[in-house]
Amino acid sequence: MKPIIALVGRPNVGKSTFFNRLIGQRKAIVEDLPGTTRDRLYGDSDWNGRVFTVVDTAGLLFEEEDDSAPLAGIARRVRAQAELAIAEADVIVFMVDAIEGLTTADSDVAEVLRNTYKPVVLAANKADNQERALNAVEFYALNLGEPIPMSAYHGIGTGDVLDKVAEQLPVVEEETDDSTVKVAIVGRPNVGKSSLLNRLLGQERSVVSAVPGTTRDSIDTPLEYNGTNILLIDTAGIRRRGKIERGIEKYSVMRALRAVERADVALLLIDAEEGVTAQDTHVAGMILEQLKGVAILVNKWDL
Template sequence: MSSLPLVAIVGRPNVGKSTLFNRIIGQRRAIVEDLPGTTRDRLYGEAEWGGIRFGLFDTGGLLSEEEIQASTQREISKATREQAELALEQADLILFLVDASAGLTAGDWEVAELLRRSTKPVLLVANKAESRERQLDAVQFYELGLGDPITVSAAHGVGVGDLLDEIVRRLPRVEPPLEVDQPKIAIVGRPNVGKSALLNAILGQPRQIVSPVPGTTRDAVDTQIVWKGQPVTLIDTAGIRRPGRIERGVERYSVMRARRAIERCDAAILVVDASEPYTAQDQHVAGAILDARKGVVVAVNKWDLFQHMEGAEEAYREEAQETFDFMPWAPLVFTSALTGLNIEQVMDLALLVVAERSRRIPTAELNRLLRDAVQRHPPPSKPGKWVKFYYATQAGVNPPTFVFFCRNADGVHFSYKRYLENTIRREYGFIGTPIELIFRERSRREAEESRRRR
């Protein structure tokens, strides 16, 4: 996490914590749904007010011990409370959110008691106070003994400016951190393959809730770490299902955020479950990564169940090559979040993939490679539609993009395009990243003029 002062939003379930989080950071990062328990993990964002920047935690709703025991998802409810308590430990200031429309409840009293034990400064915030009547009713929260309630309506923005004034007044002053352009690595996969467990193994601490219940992670959560001296952003995401199997409501939003996480990452760690056969869902997630033209490392998780079986690794690799035949360049790593098997290797590979995406080939070297490739294997073409290559250049990175100027560009067969791609990869690697090959029409005269200008 950054060195910014930290603010944590806490309260019982469904009082509007995620709505307030979204309002303060100015974007829809947290899922907002009129269902208790929608937010489970700590969600982090950054905000600025009056020239003061600060970090903001959204947390899951705090249930009492009796409510946890009565919950049908007791393990998740308990873990949600533990995550909120971790946020309290890290925070410099706590926003205790209560619901002005519901009035003072037993749950509010229990959260207040927890906050009194934390010794952290607390701002009492009465949400859903859209009307004058509700603002007057908020006086009942004085009974909690946590100071004057600040009335707001997070949904409508009423009173949020006054709240932010009070937040920045209470925060400790720190030097703003330097902006660092750091790699972003998303951990993705279908539900219940061990994505959060893998993240925890990388971090060496329970940063995310880990549960065998599919769909436990709902938001895409950013975690800042330093890996072997390199600052890195890790993005844990909800499990992605095929479009036809996505349920309405919370899961639909979770999948949207997972796809956005893929869009903004540099490389993805695609987690698959070694204890189950490859599925169409695994292929679907891999396809989403490829469509976004991102780097990828395939992490075969739960390999501790099979690592002592003779020939298991070779058989699994062969099956993987068939399943992911559309990205044969993706490296495969056998991992176990439970035992820590190859956790270091999967992170090292992901960072190598990020570096490969920025690799550039000098134009002279690329054209030497092109001439040798054409000499070894001329492009197939028909009389009157001869394909002739003039020169090539690398037009961009992330992903690496190569432009080939030639005569009869439309006549370049897909098999020859694959041959040129494989030739480039054999010479220069580009491990774990797709590369783009673009073929452009150019007459002989244009090619000669361009060569003279160069």
């Protein structure tokens, strides 16, 4: 499994520019306007032989919001997306703006990151001349280690940042290649993934054990059906309700992506009562991008 690198920081520090450079294509919209990125984008990259998934997040702001403001709801959802990316990342690249210097918003983000106890690489972006690179030392005040001057736009110092990231990446054990068919059950929350899993485990099956999977927050369940070894890959929503906060589960696209990466076949559940939604098509797109087999299951059609 590929480790996850999250690019975080306040709005307009150059996260999307760095993201596009890493994945080698213009996937994220880049404008000189704060708040351009609202949803998490992901793509694969590699450095020094290490392959990883990069997640571009929306800019983080933690000041008190006016709930009556027209975009207050959007702002909360955007922040939830970014916070989830932080929670699921193996390494965090915290990007700051070397032109504007240290801001209160940077300090707010730094406080959140310190409480995650995860590896953080501090990248002082837009340091495209010697003066700005030297001024990056002021970011030592964030207490997140040495700030690395870089320019995502010009490609200056990006290798230094990636060297530091590569040092922090976890060791990934390769899964053994065997005849086991790996099946991921994916879909939106409350479409019936748990019911399907329980039904599969309750009929003509021989459960060996419930063993931790190779990815964080997943449980793999081996079973045997008509002489065929099958590995059911648990995704967000399968776990007991008390184990995952509702908001976290709602936005957990990365968990589904990791499950699909490992699977041979994905079972995509759709709620017949609600029909096909944008989130359904998003998950379906992830399956197609990974070139995996897929079966679309329409659940609750009898209700």
